[in-house]
Amino acid sequence: MGAILRADDRRWYAVYGGIRFRAIRVIVDCSLADGTMTPDSALVFMNNMLGENTDYFTAEIRRYCANPTTALCYLTGKLIILDMLNKARRIESNSFSLRRFHDRLLAEGTISPNLIALKLGYKE
Incomplete structure (x- = not known):
């Protein structure tokens, strides 16, 4: 069975x-x-x-x-965004808001996730 x-x-x-x-x-x-x-x-x-x-x-x-390589770019972008999310959670701790994170991310438009990470301070 x-x-x-x-x-x-x-x-x-x-x-x-x-x-x-x-x-x-x-x-x-x-x-x-x-x-x-x-x-x-x-x-x-x-x-x-x-x-x-x-x-x-x-x-x-x-x-x-x-x-x-479009499919590879999707995966790479996803991994960068997940890394930004983890860093935002760690940096903001108890004040972290997923909604605020999404708002900041989406406000940047269609630029590369790497550039967004740099601009938002999640990448050196």
Whole structure:
């Protein structure tokens, strides 16, 4: 008899699925950019790793070919923002407000997360 997933388990299963997709996306994006994968081999890889979804993966692969390393930039930006968040929590301690952090972050517009970190004092 199979294990029964509780609601929390199903939620985390979905979260891990998203993390897995983003990791595979970075591998494919970088491999296409450096020539170690072709679009066809990338499609086979994504279907093998994530389950068959040929139409969606084909569109994603076309996007990676048109805009190389975009997926990697998303991940890098996320890590920089998480680092800023941790530093803000540490610096502001009990006065930290997630809403205020988001307001400061978003007020900077579409500039690089590295530049935002410098401007807000979270990076030297």
